[in-house]
């Protein structure tokens with residue numbers, strides 16, 4: 268119940284207006300968001316690298332309805348890629364992009380704008396010898412995102428996809444995406460979705476996650492297991508072993524600020540562990556989804572608001 272309310276609030280402009288002026292440095296925001304600037308993001312990559320961790324950086328800015336802002340979001344990614352190149356971090360960090368931040372949410376021409384903008388980011392990443400992974404947003408965007416992915420992969424075959432185990436369609440999407448060279452990040456899914464398209468019970472989502480992991484591990488692509496769920500991590504590692512995959516042939520991924528000790532422990536065991544690092548001032552929607560997953564943090568968040 269609380270989860271659904273928080274997910275509904277994540278789309279509320281009114282509440283966003285009330286809380287989104289909090290600086291990233293305050294309380295709970297700092298726990299999940301690495302900072303506001305490019306420098307903060309690059310510094311975080313260095314800190315993670317000291318613990319043997321890789322990174323995927325997300326410049327926050329989803330649900331953008333303004334063309335100028337969408338273009339500014341692209342520029343922010345290009346600036347980030349330049350900064351990673353200067354700091355020689357492109358071997359350890361890639362970027363994650365929400366298409367709604369770079370044009371997909373603009374209406375009639377949105378898909379075309381998003382493709383052109385995503386192409387600019389992919390070109391910059393390719394020149395810097397790193398990769399881009401396209402985040403997956405709510406189910407109304409899944410077809411459009413996979414269409415854009417296919418188009419990008421003709422020129423930039425290493426572009427990664429995200430699939431969400433809670434969607435009924437995802438097991439089939441995994442079959443379609445499990446081909447040579449295809450990088451696929453498997454997560455549970457973070458949006459409020461209706462029963463017509465998504466499993467509602469945790470147990471059904473977990474079962475779907477296992478079926479999807481089975482398809483990806485048995486396939487020819489590169490699976491990226493994105494979850495903090497210890498049981499699903501164990502099962503995925505067991506599936507990797509059963510399919511004869513070495514630790515170079517799949518990776519584990521978690522979100523910045525979530526289970527940091529476990530991130531380092533898994534890296535120390537020799538696994539590739541990549542941390543998804545959001546940064547920037549547009550943290551509201553992202554943070555609300557994280558609170559929906561850990562309602563115990565809501566009191567902490569409310570306290571940060573009162574002391575702001």
Ligand code: FDA
Nearest residue numbers: 402403429454455456457493494495496520521522525543
């Ligand atoms: P879940 O939240 O169900 O937790 C399962 C269990 O894991 C818990 O019961 C507990 O045992 C353990 N656990 C979880 N968090 C913990 C914590 N902080 N401390 C201790 N134990 C904890 N979503 C999306 O819709 N589109 C996307 O593009 C992405 N991208 C993405 C990238 C990456 C790298 C990750 C890790 C996740 C995403 N997500 C996402 C978010 C994802 O869909 C999902 O909402 C969150 O990962 C939370 O789900 P979990 O799989 O972690 O399990």
